[in-house]
Amino acid sequence: MATANVLSTAPSDDKHIPFIDLQAQRLRLGQRIEDAIARVLDHGRFVAGPEIDELESRLSDWCGAKYSISCASGTTALSLGLSALGAKYRDAIFVPAFTFVSPAEVIARLGCIPVLVDVQPDSFNIDPESLVRGIQMAEEHGLTPRGVIVIDLFGQPADYPALQEIATAHDLWLMADAAQSFGASLQGKKVGTLTKLTATSFFPSKPLGCYGDGGAIFTDSDEIATEVRSRRQHGQGEDRMTHVRIGMNGRLDTVQAAILLEKLAILSDELKARDRIAARYSAGLKDLVRVPPIMPGRTSAWAQYTVRLRQGERDQVREILEKDGIPTAIYYHTALHHHAPYTGYPRAHGGLPVSEKLARTVLSLPMHPYLEPALQDRIIESFRTALIEVRGG
Ligand SMILES: Cc1ncc(COP(=O)(O)O)c(C=O)c1O
Missing domain, CATH: 3.40.640.10 (Type I PLP-dependent aspartate aminotransferase-like (Major domain))
Structure with missing residues (x-):
């Protein structure tokens, strides 16, 4: 699947959902x-x-x-x-x-x-x-x-x-x-x-x-x-x-x-919005996928909202979402030691199995402080439908 430019130059509308909507912030x-x-x-x-x-x-x-x-x-x-x-x-x-x-x-x-x-x-x-x-x-x-x-x-x-x-x-x-x-x-x-x-x-x-x-x-x-x-x-x-x-x-x-x-000057306010949006995603998806937990005592800046799918599901889910006009991104589809210049560097004892598995299973959903609830609900709904279809149910 082609990698989309994740930065939007056009405001969101029904047909075009940006992964990150910088124009909405500019309008504000x-x-x-x-x-x-x-x-x-x-x-x-x-x-x-x-x-x-x-x-x-x-x-x-x-x-x-x-x-x-x-x-x-x-x-x-x-x-x-x-x-x-x-x-x-x-x-x-x-x-x-x-x-x-x-x-x-x-x-x-x-x-x-x-x-x-x-x-x-x-x-x-x-x-x-x-x-x-x-x-x-x-x-x-x-x-x-x-x-x-x-x-x-x-x-x-x-x-x-x-x-x-x-x-x-x-x-x-x-x-x-x-x-x-x-x-x-x-x-x-x-x-x-x-x-x-x-x-x-x-x-x-x-x-x-x-x-x-x-x-x-x-x-x-x-x-x-x-x-x-x-x-x-x-x-x-x-x-x-x-x-x-x-x-x-x-x-x-x-x-x-x-x-x-x-x-x-508006960062604090935007961080609150990111928190709200992350919570809405998690509430809408947690029964189907592994949603990102926030560890005790921490807050996140939510640069990405990244879920973990089951092995083998990701490509099909992305394809269905893309047809539905919903952009997704994979951060990161290759662990460092599988990039050519880094294959020869030493690795911790026990290897890097978690990094390898995450590279195969993570998927990031549109995330920015200006994601409207109605649009987010559409993304959640579409994601749920795609996943249920891929799982054959
Ligand atoms: C974790 C991490 N470190 C470093 C960088 C590098 O930042 P820059 O692109 O500003 O050089 C990035 C940028 O994507 C990043 O995500």
Whole structure:
């Protein structure tokens, strides 16, 4: 089945149901985004303009991190974060196998070794027990375990208390990949403050997205903040012409910061809507499929609403839904170790069976804060009918 562009450019109507409806959000924001962009065009500081500082300060107010440092993308945030944490050539860095490729990519690009770890079937997040088996495997093979990239998949924070215990016992750092979870919380603490360093993405489809590429790093550490700011700007030192470390151009554009400021102002409200929509899906589907549970003490940013089907059902269900005009997506149909560049990297003892099974059985349904109840009921009804037909009943 062809992969649809999941971002809508047209408002939803009876014939066209977007997977993520960015136009509905634009309609809500009205003239504010256009005015914000116009202000940047007027002052002309397209790089490092005043909106960058304002956004960074508002992000910190929002999530509680001492420092918020904007950057060019989520991948840039991960890459700057790894360097700031001191990742070195051949260090073993643990990463879950069921995810988008970006975290493993930045590890490999730095010359470190991604060690692939399995995930939990219900939360989709890294499995602490598999992490322990990964550390054992790495030590047995003479690798140097250094850190873990923890990914909050589909919007729900991972089990940071359990992971931190393991990390402390093995002298590892944790870096959070919150590309999908900015806005969520764990035991009352917001994502951005759950680890020493958090990276997020403002890709348009993320819970907080801009109109292009963007990302940010959150930390309470003065040293990490100094490192990241410097590396984001070509390793700059005290002045613009002094370079004290190897860096990059990792900056966020001012226009994107101006857009994000407007979107951040409605994020809390949008998160509530996402919660409502997720609850409606779960109530309507839980007797037929495994709906995504929210673990105790957590909230989710609901970047995706992802159910688990039985083996062999997915293609047919998707086909029926597509005929009914309902878009679905598969995040992710291939576990990391089955992508050609990652087949040779080490894996935790016990293998990655949960990642492999999820890759065959997950299905994500349309999810965005502007999904109207009537339209959502149509999706639920259509999904139920499709599944019952596929199951022959
Ligand atoms: C879990 C995860 N990490 C990292 C990224 C990379 O973010 P970006 O596309 O902004 O580079 C994404 C983006 O899809 C993601 O989902």
